[in-house]
Amino acid sequence: MDDDVTVFTQDKVFRLLTDHHIQHGPSFPKPIDFLIDMTSGDLTFKAEDGSISKEHMDLPSDVANGLPPNLLLNILPSTPQTRVSYIAPGKKARLIHISIRPAGTIPFKVGTFRRKATDFALHVELGGVTGVIAPIIGKQPSDYHIWLQAGNPPAFVREEGALYEGGPIWRMEQISPSF
Numbered sequence: 001m002d003d004d005v006t007v008f009t010q011d012k013v014f015r016l017l018t019d020h021h022i023q024h025g026p027s028f029p030k031p032i033d034f035l036i037d038m039t040s041g042d043l044t045f046k047a048e049d050g051s052i053s054k055e056h057m058d059l060p061s062d063v064a065n066g067l068p069p070n071l072l073l074n075i076l077p078s079t080p081q082t083r084v085s086y087i088a089p090g091k092k093a094r095l096i097h098i099s100i101r102p103a104g105t106i107p108f109k110v111g112t113f114r115r116k117a118t119d120f121a122l123h124v125e126l127g128g129v130t131g132v133i134a135p136i137i138g139k140q141p142s143d144y145h146i147w148l149q150a151g152n153p154p155a156f157v158r159e160e161g162a163l164y165e166g167g168p169i170w171r172m173e174q175i176s177p178s179f
Helices: 068-072 128-136
Strands: 002-011 013-023 032-037 042-046 052-056 082-088 094-110 113-125 144-149 155-162 169-173
Touching (some): 068 094
Antiparallel strands (some): 002 013, 094 113
16 A cells, blocks of 8 residues: 555645655555654654654755645646655655656557657755765665646656665556557
């Protein structure tokens, strides 16, 4: 199970209010139960053994946990880069950044109709010493990709990437398009 319940406002800009992300089951070797409360700045992590750890963090207003699909539906493919903050879950949470860039298009068909989808690459920027060392020792997270069909409104087509740190690459896509 990978369940992410995100509450946000949208008044000209997206603002995260809360994000509760739970992962458990045979596909996830390290289960997580992580809650972000933007109003208080409190982060709550429930470990596999049932212990609960809480910490307070001064959170930037652009924290985007749970928001990338909604954000992407509102980013023009002509925008060279959008950068957002993200809280990496764990007993000791960490603030990182995600760089979102259009990475080209792919053609696909729905029935007899030909369409194009924009490939958005989400790149993890670890920052600091970790950001310098991670690529050298093979620990830089791979990019996550989300493809959206242009139009009004844009539509989800496919996503591909690891669902957790060090995890395998998963692909989720609509059933009807053929690539």
